[in-house]
Amino acid sequence: MxxxxxxxxxxxxxxxxxxxxxxETGKEVEAAVSQIIEKVRVKGDEAVREYSLRFDGGVPEQLEIGREEMERLSNTCDPDFLAALRRAAKNISEFHARQKQQSWLETREDGVILGQRIRGLERVGIYVPGGTAAYPSSVLMNAIPAKIAGVREIVMATPAKNGIPNPDIMAAALVAGVDRVFLMGGAQAVAALAFGTNSIPKVDKIVGPGNIFVATAKKQLYGTVDIDMIAxxxxxxxxxxxxxxxxxxxxxxxxxxxxxxxxxxxxxxxxxxxxxxxxxxxxxxxxxxxxxxxxxxxxxxxxxxxxxxxxxxxxxxxxxxxxxxxxxxxxxxxxxxxxxxxxxxxxxxxxxxxxxxxxxxGPNHVLPTSGTARFFSPLSVDSFIKKSSFIYYTKEALQAAGDDIVRLAEAEGLTAHANSIRVRQKD
Amino acid sequence: MxxxxxxxxxxxxxxxxxxxxxxETGKEVEAAVSQIIEKVRVKGDEAVREYSLRFDGGVPEQLEIGREEMERLSNTCDPDFLAALRRAAKNISEFHARQKQQSWLETREDGVILGQRIRGLERVGIYVPGGTAAYPSSVLMNAIPAKIAGVREIVMATPAKNGIPNPDIMAAALVAGVDRVFLMGGAQAVAALAFGTNSIPKVDKIVGPGNIFVATAKKQLYGTVDIDMIAxxxxxxxxxxxxxxxxxxxxxxxxxxxxxxxxxxxxxxxxxxxxxxxxxxxxxxxxxxxxxxxxxxxxxxxxxxxxxxxxxxxxxxxxxxxxxxxxxxxxxxxxxxxxxxxxxxxxxxxxxxxxxxxxxxGPNHVLPTSGTARFFSPLSVDSFIKKSSFIYYTKEALQAAGDDIVRLAEAEGLTAHANSIRVRQKD
Missing domain, CATH: 3.40.50.1980 (Nitrogenase molybdenum iron protein domain)
Structure with missing residues (x-):
């Protein structure tokens, strides 16, 4: 009631x-996860295989599943489901395409050029749970914005219980444009993506839902890689x-x-x-x-x-x-x-x-929880970009600005900052 | 050499x-900061005063400094410094104005409306160190993007050693459009901004540099509020x-x-x-x-x-x-x-x-450190906004999409999701 x-x-x-x-994350979970992370960092693939065997009850012959096998599995899905998935992907793509920001630059008459460059992250890891909570919709919602952002390679990690990957998840990975899929799960998968191993590429950001071990691993590895929100x-x-x-x-x-x-x-x-x-x-x-x-x-x-x-x-x-x-x-x-x-x-x-x-x-279903919508935003194309600013000044433009910069630097007591302007003013 | x-x-x-x-943050610092945070959460202003007295050697009569007093202090600054500060602020404003994203919506012929709304955060706190590392430039770099983002109220916290605030910092706060200034520092200031007290308003995000106590407080309060990067x-x-x-x-x-x-x-x-x-x-x-x-x-x-x-x-x-x-x-x-x-x-x-x-x-000087430019970006107007998506569907549009949604929900075993479509299909 x-x-x-x-x-x-x-x-x-x-x-x-x-x-x-x-x-609440118990101290035991924190400790177990930090041990898994350390072992994967040092021993790489070997540790991933060891933990997969222990936690998922088996290790696939190859950690990476080939494109043909993915297609074979995807073809076993209900055709109506596949059609619905494709229409959903189309709507999601169209909505997120509108979020894409452009690089820009400003050129001034005095020759100064200022700008902001926006690029997709180089490589992103998407974690996808297996088992009962296997959600193909989550593959679309995480991978499509990354694709639109211009991420060069999208790598997915998903556990294969008894070595058999979920066909609906494979279908969603193909529809969403995931580039490589590794059959692994848990904290070991997150650590492998963060550090890279002989067979698994190192990524710049890890997104996607997961159990308490996955969430804790993401939190502990934040800074080594970027992560999405902890939901x-x-x-x-x-x-x-x-x-x-x-x-x-x-x-x-x-x-x-x-x-x-x-x-x-x-x-x-x-x-x-x-x-x-x-x-x-x-x-x-x-x-x-x-x-x-x-x-x-x-x-x-x-x-x-x-x-x-x-x-x-x-x-x-x-x-x-x-x-x-x-x-x-x-x-x-x-x-x-x-x-x-x-x-x-x-x-x-x-x-x-x-x-x-x-x-x-079309809008994303990865959203801020627990009242954090006060300051956090839905997952978006912006979640998969990095920005750089750039500055080009001419000799004359720097001369014109030089005294101001020296004054500001000296007010802060940073005399080597002032010196870097002064050595140019002298010439 | x-x-x-x-x-x-x-x-x-x-x-x-x-x-x-x-x-490395020592365990002692972590523990001390978490104690300060807890005390400020429970006792509010009283705790802030107590810690200010202990760490800053004094408490101002009023925690908040009035506009007139800020102007009086600002007028004591070197006029050339003030002019340089204003020219810098102008350049910073112009650069960041180009970063502003607009809300948008898309209306379809079938009556569907989809959109993304972008708003400035309601209230932002800017921490500004006092003492030897008092950097007016940092006030500009943190406050101006917030202002341009449309933040309704910008609240600054800065310690006043022996009760006397730094005039250059006050001048920068006025130039940058800071709305309220509180004379307090350290972890207690960060906690007061995160929770709010009788005299200090609760903010949605806290940015700005600080010593190890300030940085640790920000890290511990992440989630209660948003923070900028830990530099x-x-x-x-x-x-x-x-x-x-x-x-x-x-x-x-x-x-x-x-x-x-x-x-x-x-x-x-x-x-x-x-x-x-x-x-x-x-x-x-x-x-x-x-x-x-x-x-x-x-x-x-x-x-x-x-x-x-x-x-x-x-x-x-x-x-x-x-x-x-x-x-x-x-x-x-x-x-x-x-x-x-x-x-x-x-x-x-x-x-x-x-x-x-x-x-x-013009570009921001708050930048990703330690190799995190691989996935983090400079502080920007985007750092001070929140996005919401919105969806409006007509009865007919939902009818047309209904079977697909039911199929996707059922593939995930989420039958109550399917039910919420079905009850509408029946009508």
Whole structure:
């Protein structure tokens, strides 16, 4: 049963508490991971094979799977699934193509040239979990922005339980343009990508979801490589006025709740009747769903309906919560865009349920969690670029600027800075 | 005396080692900082005052300095310094204005609307060290991009030794458009900005340099707020062909070396004669510089001249080193832009010495260190924004996409995702 708060004051307290929920990493996990990382750093492939044998119950003959084998596996997939995957990839590509920034330069009459160069990272690693949580959609969402950013080589790591890779994942890798695939998982895979081994190339950034060992390895290797955000438990917040449909609302709350017993699903509404109808719908619909057990637990522990005085109050609460996913089910949903300050992805109207964004519409589904939408952004093409600035000055332009620079450097006591201008002023 | 490597093989080994140099944070510092953070979180202003008294030798009557007092202090600065500061600010503003990204949306004929909204962060905190390392240029470099990004309120924290703030810093805060200034420093200042107190507003991101306590506090609070990079020791790498001027090269190497005994200054050149002349110039010029002692130590410990076979070889080495600052002193410097893959800021030609970029030309001086230019970028307007995507679909558009979404959700075993589409397909 979902809890219902009858006013925003209580609701606000609850939402603040929710942000604190997180999976604590035990000291044992930290220590185990740091040992794995060290061993992979020193022994390379040998360590990867050893850990794969221990944790995945087997090691493939070749760590890297060939293109032909990937294609063979992909051809075993349901053709309708493949077609859907391709259409999703097209939408995702089109959306992310609009994010691409261009290098630019500015040339001045005095001969000065200033600019900013934008390049894709050289090589990126994408981690893809195997087993029950094998999500081809996640391959598309991580690889496509990297491809559009101009990353030269996209390397995927995914564990193959008993040596057999997941065909849907292989299909998604082909559709998304992944360049090389290594059948390995866990902290050892992350470490191998960060350092490189004889058979695995060293990457510049590692992205993608994973279990606590994968997440901890990424965190520990941050700085050696760049990483994406460490995702906290997932969440949805729905704003609904009295025009919303409780059947849809309940379905959408559950689509988030089914991810994980730690997932959170919150409804903010101005209508007491809608609050009660949605609560009843949750009970009715969840009974027929295969992941009913997870749904019931996450709804019980981290779900809530909060009745607000007005939509303005609901919007204020949503901005404080800064949710990963925000649905606006209201009469004039577009009016809300300008009022929503903090949210990863915003779903407007009765026909933009969260799964539309998870799979298909085009925006990324890798989003900031736990209220970090206040300052973090969705995964994007910008996540896979590096920028450099450049400066060209003529002798005359430096002469003109020289006294100012000397003055600023001396004010900071940095006399060798001033000296590097002065030796040029003398000539 | 600077060490000279006569070939790229030895040089490459040395450059790899250099990347590993870093200031280790001791367990004691970690523990002390985490205690300060916890106390500020719980006791707010009281804890800030207590620590200011203990570490800065005094607490100002009011933590916040008023605008009039800032203006009074600023008016005590050298007018030539103020004029130089304003000209620098103008250049920095103009460069960063070009970085500003726009929100966009795409409207389709079927009524679908997709978009990406870009907003400045709500509130940003800028830490500015006091004492001997009081750098007004750093105020400009951190505050101006935030201002251009549209940050609503820029809050500065800077310690006031014996209660007296640095006038140059106050002047820079006024020029850069800082909104509020609090006279506090250290880990307590960082914690106060991250959590907010009765008198200090809570911010979304904290940027700016600081000592080991400040850096450790930022690292520990990452996630509660966003932070900028944790800067490693600073570095310059100079590429020089036989046309370069050894007097300039030596001056530029020292302008980096004077920062800190951990700073690194490297010259890669194709000319043995130039290598030797530059080494001699280093000795000659350093004798007359006020920070000679620091310069000599950093040049001895982390400086080197590496003689390369060709400029192509030198460029390859530079790309591997991925330096924070890269100077190209060569006959046709512009030809190198396309060949430099990894560098924070690139200085082209004989009249673009590093201090030109540190203070004046326009690009940011907050740059990725320790080889992280492979995947990190200079501080920019992008560092102060947050993005949200948004999706609006019509009933018909969702009907058209529905089967694909259901198929993808079911392939992942996420039946509640499929259900949220199905309840809408039924209507």
């Amino acid at each position: 979902i809890q219902i708060f009858s006013n925003a004051v209580e609701g606000r307290c609850y939402l603040e508490q929710l942000k604190q929920r997180s999976r 906290g438990p997932s969440e949805i917040l729905v704003l609904a006025d009295e025009t919303a449909n409780p059947v849809y609302l309940a379905a959408d709350l559950m689509s988030q709740a089914e991810h994980d017993v730690m997932a959170s699903a919150i409804l903010l509404t101005t209508s007491v009747a809608l609050a009660e109808q949605t609560a009843a719908e949750l009970e009715r619909q969840s009974a027929g769903l295969s992941r009913n057990e997870i749904i019931s637990r996450s709804i019980r522990d981290f779900g809530a309906v909060i009745v607000c005085e007005s939509m303005a109050e609901a919007v204020a609460l949503a901005n404080e919560a800064a949710p990963e996913h925000l649905e606006v089910c209201a009469a004039n949903p577009m009016e809300y865009i300008g009022r929503i300050n903090n949210a990863g992805s915003v779903f407007l109207g009765n026909y933009a349920p969260e799964p539309l964004g998870d799979y298909y519409a | 600077i060490q000279i490597f006569s070939n790229a093989v030895e040089g490459r080994c040395y450059l790899e080692q250099l990347k590993q140099r870093s200031r 490693g020791p600073s570095e310059i790498l100079v590429l020089a062909d036989e046309t370069a001027n050894p007097v300039y090269l030596a001056a530029d190497l020292m302008s980096q070396a004077e920062h800190d005994v951990m700073a690194s200054a490297i010259l890669l050149t194709t000319s043995v004669a130039l290598a030797e002349q530059t080494a001699a110039e280093l000795e000659r010029q350093s004798a007359g510089l006020s920070r000679n002692e620091i310069i000599s130590r950093s040049i001895r410990d982390f400086g080197a001249v590496i003689v390369c076979e060709s400029m192509a070889e030198a460029v390859a080495l530079a790309n591997e080193a991925a330096p924070e600052h890269l100077e190209v002193c060569a006959a046709n410097p512009m030809e190198y832009i396309g060949r430099i893959n990894n560098a924070g800021s690139v200085f082209l030609g004989n009249y673009a010495p590093e201090p030109l970029g540190d203070y004046y030309a």
